[in-house]
Every structure is written in C-alpha cells, then in structure tokens.
Amino acid sequence: MSRPHRKNWMISRSPNEGFISMKKNIYTITCSLIFISAIVLMNGCGKERQKDLSEWQQKDGLVWNTSFHITYRGSESLGDSALSVLARVGRSLSVFDSTSLVSKVNRQDSTLVDTDFIRVYVMSRKINRASDGAFDPTLSPLITAWGFGKGHKANADTTRIDSIMNYVGINKTHLHRDSIIKNDPRIEFNFSAIAKGYGCDAVAEMFEKNGVTDFLIEIGGEIMTGGKNKNGKKWRISIDRPVLSSDRVIHESQEIIDISGMGVATSGNYRNFHNTNGGTYGHTISAATGRPVSTDVISATVIAPTAMEADGLATAFMAMGSVKARKLNESLRRPVMLVLSDSTTWTSTQFNKLIVK
Numbered sequence: 001m002s003r004p005h006r007k008n009w010m011i012s013r014s015p016n017e018g019f020i021s022m023k024k025n026i027y028t029i030t031c032s033l034i035f036i037s038a039i040v041l042m043n044g045c046g047k048e049r050q051k052d053l054s055e056w057q058q059k060d061g062l063v064w065n066t067s068f069h070i071t072y073r074g075s076e077s078l079g080d081s082a083l084s085v086l087a088r089v090g091r092s093l094s095v096f097d098s099t100s101l102v103s104k105v106n107r108q109d110s111t112l113v114d115t116d117f118i119r120v121y122v123m124s125r126k127i128n129r130a131s132d133g134a135f136d137p138t139l140s141p142l143i144t145a146w147g148f149g150k151g152h153k154a155n156a157d158t159t160r161i162d163s164i165m166n167y168v169g170i171n172k173t174h175l176h177r178d179s180i181i182k183n184d185p186r187i188e189f190n191f192s193a194i195a196k197g198y199g200c201d202a203v204a205e206m207f208e209k210n211g212v213t214d215f216l217i218e219i220g221g222e223i224m225t226g227g228k229n230k231n232g233k234k235w236r237i238s239i240d241r242p243v244l245s246s247d248r249v250i251h252e253s254q255e256i257i258d259i260s261g262m263g264v265a266t267s268g269n270y271r272n273f274h275n276t277n278g279g280t281y282g283h284t285i286s287a288a289t290g291r292p293v294s295t296d297v298i299s300a301t302v303i304a305p306t307a308m309e310a311d312g313l314a315t316a317f318m319a320m321g322s323v324k325a326r327k328l329n330e331s332l333r334r335p336v337m338l339v340l341s342d343s344t345t346w347t348s349t350q351f352n353k354l355i356v357k
Contacts, residue, residue: 056230059083064094064196066220070203073227074212081210082203086219089202092116093195095140106188111179120191120198120308121175127194127312128170130328135316136287138170140190143285146292161290169287197265197311200224204307217307223264224307234258236356239266239301239337254345255337257354262335263307267314268299284319295321296341303335303351310334322346 059070059079063086070082092101092114101117104110113121127135141164167186174181191198196219203217204224214227216235225235238253284293300317304310313334317325322338326346329336335351347355 063199063219064090065096066196068199068217068219070215070217072207072212072215072217073230074207074210074214078207078210078212081206082217085202085206086199089116089195089199093120093191093198095190095192102189102191105180108185111181113175113178113180116198116202117180118175118178120194121180121189123198123308123312124170124191124194127309127316130332131313131316131320132324133169133171133287134319134324135193135312136168136170137189137191137193138168138173138187139285139287140188141186142168142290143190146285165290168290193267193315194308194312196220197222197224197263197307197309200263200307221266222307222311225260225262225264227260234260237264254339255347255351256356257303257335257351258356259303259354262303262305263310264301264303265307265310265314266299266301267318284315286319293319293321295319297322297325297338298341299339300325301337303354 056071056073057076057079059068059082061068061083068086070079072078090097090100093116094100095102095106097103101110101114105113105117124135124137142161145161145164167184169187172183172187199219200217200222201224204215204226207213207215207226212226214229215225216229217224223237229235236256236258238256240253284295285291286293295318297318297320300314302310302313302317304313313332317328317336317338320328322340325336325338326348329348333350334348335354336346336348337351338346340346
C-alpha cells in the first residue's frame with residue numbers, strides 16, 4: 001500500500017476491515033500525517049513562551065476493532081475530547097461491547113435508547129426506504145448463517161434462511177419517543193455499515209462546537225472533512241481502484257478529489273467472499289431474499305454532507321447493483337463512483353466536479 005507524497009497533503013484510501021463484517025470490506029486510508037512546527041508567541045521580554053492553540057494536532061489509535069486517524073488545527077486537549085466522543089458512541093452502538101446500549105436492546109434488556117442510537121436509527125430507516133430495503137441494519141443473523149463472521153461456517157439451508165427472515169427487517173421496528181419497539185424480540189441491530197461514519201460526524205460536531213473548523217477524521221476508512229489543510233487548500237483524497245488478479249487484489253489510484261465539509265465512504269465486496277461447490281458469493285446480503293447479492297459493483301464510493309449518510313449509501317449501492325444505484329442517485333444527486341466487475345468505472349456528474357484535473 002503506497003503512501004502519498006506528504007507535500008501534496010493527499011489521503012489515500014485502501015482496504016481494511018472495520019466495525020464488523022456486516023459492513024463490507026472497507027477501504028482504509030493511509031493519512032498524510034500533518035505535522036507543523038510548534039508556533040510560539042513571545043509575550044514580551046522575559047515572559048514564558050506559550051503554544052499557539054491553532055497549531056496542527058494528530059490523534060491516532062484503535063477503536064471498534066479498527067484504526068482511526070484524526071488531524072485538526074486547534075488545542076491539543078481536544079484530542080482527548082475526541083477520544084471521549086468515540087467512547088460515548090461506542091457505549092451506544094458497538095456490538096463488540098456486551099454492555100453497550102445496542103447489545104442491551106438486542107437482548108431485550110432495554111428498550112430505552114439514547115440520542116446517538118436514535119440518530120443512527122433514523123438515518124438507517126431513511127436509507128432503507130430510499131434503497132427499497134437494500135440497506136438494512138438487522139441482517140446479523142443472516143450474515144452469521146452465511147458464514148461471514150469469526151468462527152462461523154456457511155450454512156445456506158433454505159429452510160433455515162427462510163425461518164431467519166421472520167425476524168429480519170428494520171421495517172419490523174419503530175421508534176416511539178425514546179424507546180425502540182421490535183415486532184419480534186429476536187430482531188437484532190448491527191449498525192456496522194453506518195456507525196463508523198457517524199463516529200466521524202460526532203467528532204466533527206465536537207470540533208465545531210469548540211471553534212475548530214479545519215480537520216480530517218478517519219475511522220476504518222470512513223472520512224469526514226472540514227475547512228482546509230495545512231496549505232490552506234481543500235483536503236485532497238486519492239480513491240483507489242481495486243484490480244482483481246487470480247490470487248490478490250492490486251490497488252491503483254483511480255481518481256483524486258478535493259473536498260471540504262463533506263463525508264466520504266467506500267464499500268467493497270471483492271475480498272470478503274466464500275468459495276463453495278455452488279459457486280462464489282460475496283458478503284453483501286439481500287434483505288429481500290436473505291441470500292448473498294449478485295452484484296456487478298466491486299466497490300462504491302459515496303460523498304455526502306455527513307459521513308454517516310455516505311457510509312450507509314455506499315453499502316446500499318453495493319447491494320443494489322449499478323443500474324438501480326444510478327437510478328436512485330438521479331434523485332439523490334450525490335457524488336458517486338462505482339467500480340464495476342467488467343473493469344469499467346461509472347462516476348456521477350457531481351463526482352466529476354470534484355476530480356482534480
């Protein structure tokens with residue numbers, strides 16, 4: 001995985017597995033880590049030098065079984081505030097944490113939900129309706145049945161899959177004030193396909209409340225940007241195009257875009273798949289049939305006002321296939337790039353306007 005030349009301030013997206021296997025195979029980014037020499041102010045002769053609160057800061061680490069990289073211009077202490085935000089989101093939405101709110105809801109230990117849960121749930125319902133059910137955060141039992149997940153083996157028994165379908169579908173749930181109501185207690189939520197994007201948005205909101213306008217937040221490959229980079233320009237991001245070979249995936253830069261105040265997410269299906277006697281199938285599961293989707297989309301990159309929306313739409317476009325995805329985007333009018341199985345690429349008019357010529 002190549003690292004872009006630092007002076008270009010380019011962020012390169014490449015594959016990495018994120019929040020949980022429901023999502024897809026996600027592109028991660030190798031950040032051009034932004035460093036700037038400490039700027040100091042001299043407050044007169046003999047006075048102690050102070051660090052400028054507007055210098056560039058970096059915060060990196062691991063969260064929700066994936067990595068995060070945060071670059072921003074502001075007080076160093078806001079890095080710890082960003083970690084607090086991620087911890088809060090995790091306590092609400094992380095399926096890796098048995099004590100999280102979503103885990104309690106899945107076990108029927110609680111019906112009361114918090115603001116983070118509600119915001120992600122509302123966006124999930126919105127994308128579910130727009131995509132005619134292609135995006136659905138209640139597919140976990142089907143994902144497990146098809147063998148996507150640690151320690152699980154595929155079992156495509158028709159009777160079993162049809163039985164599982166009885167308790168799959170976000171349309172079988174609804175929100176009543178601050179409570180989530182499930183038609184069947186066995187329904188489980190897994191917001192993996194949207195939670196990392198929401199985490200980026202939550203950190204961005206914290207920054208903005210504290211007067212920080214220049215930032216780039218990346219969690220497991222999902223990105224939220226604001227303001228400008230160190231050079232006073234928009235954030236430059238290189239989006240990879242996966243090239244399939246017999247035994248590996250080669251990544252080449254497909255397009256380079258300049259963005260600010262927008263979220264970016266990429267969903268891919270080219271690495272997470274199973275080979276069986278019946279053929280090869282990917283991990284994107286259809287909420288309509290309960291079976292892996294046959295799609296001509298190898299990867300879908302979406303740019304939206306929030307990383308959460310971009311995250312969910314990228315998954316939906318993967319499941320829908322290129323024809324339906326392009327039709328849906330005629331009304332959404334989002335910057336979109338689809339890499340197809342025939343080695344061609346489709347980009348929307350809105351995406352083309354962001355490409356660095």
